[in-house]
Every structure is written in C-alpha cells, then in structure tokens.
Amino acid sequence: MNRICLVTGAGSGVGRAAALALLGDGDTVYLAGRRMEPLQETAAMATGGTAIPVTADVTDPASVGAMFDRIRSEKGRLDVLFNNAGISTRSINFGDLTWEQWRDTLSVNLDGMFLCASAAFRMMRDQAPQGGRIINNGSISAHAPRPGSAPYTASKHAVTGLTRSISLDGRAFGVACGQVDIGNAATAMTKVMTAGVPQADGRMAVEPRMDVDDVGRTILFMASMPADANVQFVTVMATNMPFIGRG
Template sequence: MGKSIIITGASSGIGRATAEVFLDAGWQVGIIARRREALEGLAKGHDKAVVLPADVIDSEALSKAFSEFERQVGRLDVLFNNAGSFGPSGPIDEIDLDEWHKVLNVNVSGMFYAAQLAFRQMRRQTPQGGRIINNGSLSAHVPRAGSVCYTTTKHAISGLTKTISLDGRPFDIACGQIDIGNAKTELVADLNARALAANPDAELMPMMDVIDAANAVFHMASLPPGANVQTMTVMATKMPYIGRG
C-alpha cells in the first residue's frame, strides 16, 4: 500500500499544501478538516486521498475518522498534527474567556486527541511504530505582541512533543515539531489585515511560499525509522525572529 499519513487541518493553508505534496509523492493520505466539500475538492483526481471530515475538538468524530483510515489503508506511518487557530489579538485583560477556551480546545485538546489516536494505532500495528509531527510555531519560542492565546497553546505543544518523543521510544514512535514562520496562508493574511486595520502604514512581515513549509514536513516524514528531526524552524529568511522579542 506504500507509506501513509493523516493530516489534520487539511482543507486550507499549510495542511492543504502538505497534503498535495504527499499525494503527488504517492502516499496514502488521510485528510481531516471540518468542511467535507473542501476535502473533496482537494481529493479530486487523487485515488490515494481518504476524505475524513471531522472537527478535531470532537474526540468521538476524530476517533471515527482514524478508525476509517485504518479500515481503508490498514496502517498509519505518520501523523501531521496541524490543525490550529490563532484566536483573538490583544493584551490578556481584553481577551474574552469564551475565545480563550476556543483556542485552547483546538490548539491543545484537538492536537492531544489526534496524537493520542495516532500513538495508539502506531503502538498496536505490525510492524510497530510510526512518526508524529506536531505543528508548533515561532510563537512556541518568541511571541508576537497581543498573541497570549496562541502563544500559550504553542508552548504547550512543545511540551506535548517532548513527552510523546520520550514515551514513544519503547514502541518505535518518533515525535518531532516543526515551527513555521509566516507562510503565505489564509491565517497570515488575516494577521496582516488586522495589522493594517490598526495601522494603515504598518510594515508587513516577510513571507515565504507555503510549499516551502510543506516540503519541510515531507522531509521530516520521509526519514528512516532510525532518524528523527526533533525540532525544525522554517521561516522567511528576513523575518525578525533572531533578535525579536
């Protein structure tokens, strides 16, 4: 059947670009997102795409999606744990608690659910093992101003990655994190729009093509079982990451 991967948040942005890279490379690709029609559009013309509509914050729906992928494909080699939300911008005292919980549910609980399901399947399949790649962020290391919700959750993902990496060793389950900066996606376009709304003269951040992020994920996923990228930072060359903060 060849190599297999599940990608969450596959309907747009980094997730969609990554799914296209893996499909073009001949992988079996399970694509998870809330919008079935967007997933079906992505899968059109790709007989190795498995459409799995589910919301990552719905643990039952997500479990059914993973079970369906296992039924159709038989094995899960890689999870790209990608689905995420930026949420509201502003200082902490201006953040609505309902909005805080929404970001926490997607970026932490949703990624936990997906990682748990992948780990469980990789542990019991034969041969045992696999790889989990968590989508972190530059905000897992240095925040943007006004990003308390997003930044807090991405620091949590760094802890999730390290723990899974440690706990996965006895079962040949590798775990790594990719921290992506300013790829040309809908999320970054929204951030730019917010910046321009606040200041029409704002200087927008340098951006890279989203395919560069997707290719970096493909590199991590394609390593042999005995090798792992624990952390990778890929970003636009001129982003003020080093020295910012």
C-alpha cells in the same frame, strides 16, 4: 513511498500544502477537516498518491475516534500523522481576553492536538509492524510571542511539551515525534501581514511571507526520515521576517 498518512486541517493553508507534498511522493493521505468541500478541493489538486477526504472535528473525542477507526478498518495501519489543525485569534491585550476566547483557541490547538496524537500513538504502538511518526505543528510563537497572542502562544508552548513527551514515551514502540515551527507562510491566515501587524515596540509593520509549498516540502522531508532517525524540531520561516532579534 505509499505511506499511510493522516493530515488534519487539510482543506487549506499549511495542511493542504503538506498533504499535496505527501501525495506527490506517492502516499495514501487521509485529508481531515470539518468541511468536505475544501477537502475535495485539496484532493483534486493532487498530482499522485491516493487522497481520501474524511470529515472530522478534532475537538470531539468521538469524531476523532471514528476517523481513526476508519483508517484502521480500511488500511490496517498509520505511518504518519501531521497533527496540523489549529486556529489563531486576533491580537488582543491579555487584560481584555475573555474565558471564551481562551477556551476556543486551546480546545483546537491543544485539546485537538492531544486527541489526534493520542489516537495515532495507540494505533502505531499496537499495529504490526510497530511504529510510525507524529509531526506536530508548532509555531515560532512556541519560542517568542507576538503582542496580544496569549491563547495562541500558550497553546504552542504546550505543544512543544507534548512533542517532547510523546517523543520520549514513544521510544519503546518505534513511535517518533517531531515538531515543525512555521513563521509567516503565505496562507489566508497570514494575509493580514501584507497590510501590517503589531510589533513588540507598538509599531504596525508589513512582514514578509514565504511560499507555503516550502512548508509542504519540509513536512515531506520529516515524514521521509528512516525509522532510526527523527527531525525533533525544525523552524521554517520567511528569511527576513522579524523573528530573530524581535523586540
């Protein structure tokens, strides 16, 4: 397709899977993350397209601005942003949660999401031809929380509001915005699930996971929609994970 794409958090996990899926479809993909080495590892795994690693801190407005300035200077436009960078926190009861733990999660999962979406929106609005697509990484926690997950769950509920607002405000400019809510993709972040994680009834239970490449294919599907169509929300999850029927 040779779309011009940006994937944040592209050095591992879901971001890497999405970037490789887009690259495999022939796209030019800017691979963004804090450290260059894992981005270069992602680039080396590509089977097509053009991979361009770029270091950036999504919580820093200046760093985000420099990244988008580079894309504008080198390519003149941006067609797709997969707004993926995020962190999770260990399970901690709300009564024991500290301000620092709250802010650490929100700074990446919400502030970083806003900074990248805002820069992408303006670029897509102002470029010619106008328009583009923003895909925000939500979570099944945007629907139902896990025990001890207040910062993460709150951030993902906020991402849903952000997605809806961008989708509405983008209509006049051809900027589509959708959200992918992912459950138990097999990444380093979810490895703990193979040993057991807290359930709503207080039990510890091993949870099934799915191949992270299935998420990559989902992002490619969303990115490949024509300009007059949009996947507003999609949930992709391990078939037998305890999400439907939680509690």
